[in-house]
Amino acid sequence: MTLLQVELDDKYRLESKRIFLSGTQALVRLPMLQRERDRLQGLNTGGFISGYRGSPLGMYDHALWRAKAHLQQHDIAFVPGLNEDLAATAVWGSQQVGLFPGAKVDGVFGIWYGKGPGVDRSVDALKHANAAGTSRNGGVLALAGDDHGCQSSTLAHQSEQVFAAALIPVINPATLQDYLDLGLYGFALSRFSGCWVGFKAISETVESSASIYSDPERIQIRLPEDFEMPPGGLNIRWPDPPLEAEKRLFGPKMAAVQAFARANQLDRVVLDSKPARLGIAATGKAYLDLRQALADLGITDKDAQDLGLRIYKVAMTWPLEESGAKRFAEGLQDVLVVEEKRGFIEDQLMRILYNVDASRRPTVSGKRDERGAPLLPSEGELTPTIVAAALVARLRKLGHHSPVLEQRLARLEAFDNPVTTSTQIKLARTPFFCSGCPHNTSTRVPEGSRAMAGIGCHGMALSMPTRRTDLISHMGAEGVNWIGQSPFTTENHIFQNLGDGTYTHSGLLALRAASAAGINITYKILYNDAVAMTGGQPAEGAFNVAQIAHQVWAEGVKRLAIVSDDPSKYPQGNYFPQGATIHHRRELDAVQRELRDIKGLTVIVYDQTCAAEKRRRRKRGLYPDPAKRAFINELVCEGCGDCSQASNCVSVPPMPVTRML
Secondary structure: OOOOOOOHHHHHOOOOOEEEEEHHHHHHHHHHHHHHHHHHOOOOEEEEEEEOOOOOOOOHHHHHHHOHHHHHHOOEEEOOOOOHHHHHHHHHHHOOOOOOOOOOOOEEEEEEEEEHHHHHHOHHHHHHHHHHOOOOOOOEEEEEEEOOOOOOOOOOOOOHHHHHHOOOOEEOOOOHHHHHHHHHHHHHHHHHHOOOEEEEEEHHHHOOEEEEEOOOOOOOOOOOOOOOOOOOOOOOOOOOOHHHHHHHHHHHHHHHHHHHHHHHOOOEEEEOOOOOOEEEEEEHHHHHHHHHHHHHOOOOHHHHHHHOEEEEEEOEEEOOOHHHHHHHHOOOOEEEEEOOOOOOHHHHHHHHHHOOOHHHOOEEEOOEOOOOOEOOOOOOOOOHHHHHHHHHHHHHHOOOOOHHHHHHHHHHHHHHOOOOOOOOOOOOOOOOOOOOOOHHHHOOOOOOOOEEOOOOHHHHHHHOHHHOEEOOOOOOOOOOHHHHHHHHOOOOOEEEEEEHHHHHHHHHHHHHHHHHHOOOEEEEEEEOOOEHHHOOEOOOOOOOHHHHHHHHHHOOOOEEEEEEOOHHHOOOOOOOOOOOEEEEHHHHHHHHHHHHOOOOEEEEEEEOOOHHHHHHHHHOOOOOOOOOOOOOOOOOOOOOOHHHHHHOOOOOOOOOHHHHO
């Protein structure tokens, strides 16, 4: 038997139709697929990708860098953004190609990406770019990485409402196949309507892997026949008076979005009954939760039809396509909307059905039932068991009382909520620094002082009582809350931790605000030489310690100190600003005591490479091995644990008593 030749790069080769890849890799493959579709249609297009990393899209830039050769073959440029709103502006610029002479391509399709907080901070740029529009042979997808369960965020996120506020249509894929299929529909929708198109990505999908079909001709785009394009079209133009852009956006652009969704049946009934009594509308991960809930309850498709169920899979969650929604609700007695976080589809569906003849209008429930009682939670994440409970409750309301379903539901709930006893041990996995992490030293503060945290690995100091670190702000505002505190407290000074990645992203502006306000604060800029929290990427611009020192010196700091694990590595002369002092990390406590007594803005740049990055680089031969290593002599160890306490290192556990006897 002849075996197929299989290589890791097959996932990026367009001749491979059936491929195995992760969600992140699917988002890398998507623009290549779009470029191939354009080529088959005789279009000479290019692609442009920019954004800023953050879980669940934390490794997207890594995957793009690794696929650089494949991207270049398809004329796709990847330029990571300094931060999210600047990246959105760059993608906006890609749609302006062709407005003036000199364009080398027929159009540029763009992808912007960012974590949920990045969507929030970029609303101004997104509104401007969406109002301006996309090019006829371009189009833009805005990838929003939403952390529904707040697994790696300071707040749980849901981006749909923000996109809707900017009048950006939103697509919510459920599977990796949806990533490619709906991604291609999204580009086509963006070109036709002139709108940017939001594309929701959550960790459960991005971090999954699957075997899917990647064929540029897999889907057939249908242009609406019931929509008349206005004179001048809907795409970007210049000049474009703001009120004219607004009129076009609220009017024909939104109508074009609805027409495209109708023509291509983005939202569709995936299971129907004759007659149907209970309709269930679901989207994204919630749709998969629904299907799993049905399976857990033992309800097959045949059983579902016997129960009178109709399932509506919603792909475009805003604006909800009206004619399809009305057809879905036709003849139903009750509708259950299954969606994560705040109700979004539910409110739109109720508005669409409000003017329907009351005798033919079903009741609609989702986050609450028709009496206002809680049904599906808005907080946290949905589970198949939660969805199963809501489904059984709606069937019960319709008069279907099944002892079998009730027993199966009780068993599911018992598995999800096991009985606890007083003898059970409750374990909590507290975040902690890696072995050798520079934050083990850099986050210490002198007796009598406290620090505030920020976004980054150093934020784990919040869970360590000995670090006296409290409070956190959103990314780029570190220390600014002290401006509002300081006039009304007897505390004279605060330390503020600030990672080098955040400093580059937006943190320098916070430092400037502190200088302008004249508050007594010491910023500790923690230079780890990598954005370790999201995979070890370099901070954009790759500023070195000297460049950061000169930048903050120009902001008017009263005192600047450089602290390092190896001060001898710096060149002599004017490498640092005049007045800056250099210290070994063992002097950190004394340096901090000195700076906290100085009025105004002071800065410590703490320079020590991330321990995880050191290990990675050593494996690749890019970083020297340490000249000295420390060992604990087991023959004299008393097992007191003092070394573990002093080092705060997870790799120094106390010696087992049995080994000492």
